[in-house]
Amino acid sequence: MKFDGQVPVHVAIVMDGNGRWANARGLTRVEGHRAGEAALMDVIEGAIEAGVKYLTVFAFSTENWKRSPEEVKFLMNYNREVLRRRRDELDGWNVRIRWAGRRPKLWPTVIDELLTAEKLTSKNKGLTFTMAVNYGSRIEIVDAINQMLEDSKSGKIKGSVTEKTVQKYLLTKDLPDVDLFIRSSGEQRISNFLLWQSAYAEFVFLDVLWPDFSRKHLFEAIQQYAKRNRRFGGAVDKPKKAKPTTR
Numbered sequence: 001m002k003f004d005g006q007v008p009v010h011v012a013i014v015m016d017g018n019g020r021w022a023n024a025r026g027l028t029r030v031e032g033h034r035a036g037e038a039a040l041m042d043v044i045e046g047a048i049e050a051g052v053k054y055l056t057v058f059a060f061s062t063e064n065w066k067r068s069p070e071e072v073k074f075l076m077n078y079n080r081e082v083l084r085r086r087r088d089e090l091d092g093w094n095v096r097i098r099w100a101g102r103r104p105k106l107w108p109t110v111i112d113e114l115l116t117a118e119k120l121t122s123k124n125k126g127l128t129f130t131m132a133v134n135y136g137s138r139i140e141i142v143d144a145i146n147q148m149l150e151d152s153k154s155g156k157i158k159g160s161v162t163e164k165t166v167q168k169y170l171l172t173k174d175l176p177d178v179d180l181f182i183r184s185s186g187e188q189r190i191s192n193f194l195l196w197q198s199a200y201a202e203f204v205f206l207d208v209l210w211p212d213f214s215r216k217h218l219f220e221a222i223q224q225y226a227k228r229n230r231r232f233g234g235a236v237d238k239p240k241k242a243k244p245t246t247r
Helices: 018-023 029-050 069-092 108-121 137-153 163-168 215-226
Strands: 010-014 054-061 096-100 128-135 180-183 202-205
Touching: 010 215, 018 029, 029 054, 029 069, 029 215, 054 069, 069 096, 069 108, 069 128, 096 108, 108 128, 137 163, 180 215, 202 215
Parallel strands: 010 054, 010 180, 054 128, 096 128, 180 202
Antiparallel strands: none
16 A cells, blocks of 8 residues: 555554444444454554554553443453454564553453563564553553652662653653554544653544444545644744735
């Protein structure tokens, strides 16, 4: 697939709309989550095809614990089973799997599957696919600040804190900043996902529920990205020539 412009290095996706997709069909929310797996695999293939180097998806947020116990239980089991079922396939695609998230509250069996997938694919040089599981950007930044305070007291940090210092303490310290931030379902918010990392990201909100999402929609978002003029705070002064007036 060729694009009219630069392809984003790092794409982040909020996979939204599973519950609404299912309810519209008379199904329970968990059936929507199941249907979203095929969409995710197609998008991963599409990212590889497009030449994206990093893909990060919001799989389970620190706020998702507020959902019903039944849905939380399903999502924990589902994330674990998807990893177990798909990790060999992703390994065969030369995909490196990463986990970004907090340990507290997360099921130990889910952590085990995430770490096993990381180890299995650690030497792969293709797409880096990060699953944000039990992730929240605000608490990520708070955790980073607290750890920096501890390290400052012990002498590990000397001098003033810089942006590079903060980056080293984030859960995504190995990843570049987000270039393209996509959300499915038509909702237009970022929901506490990669706040620091998306400071200069281009945002694309698509009115497609996640189970209906495909690489075609990823390519559409990349085409929108390619047409954007990314200035990173800079500006070019190009005053238009005034048209001559006639009397």
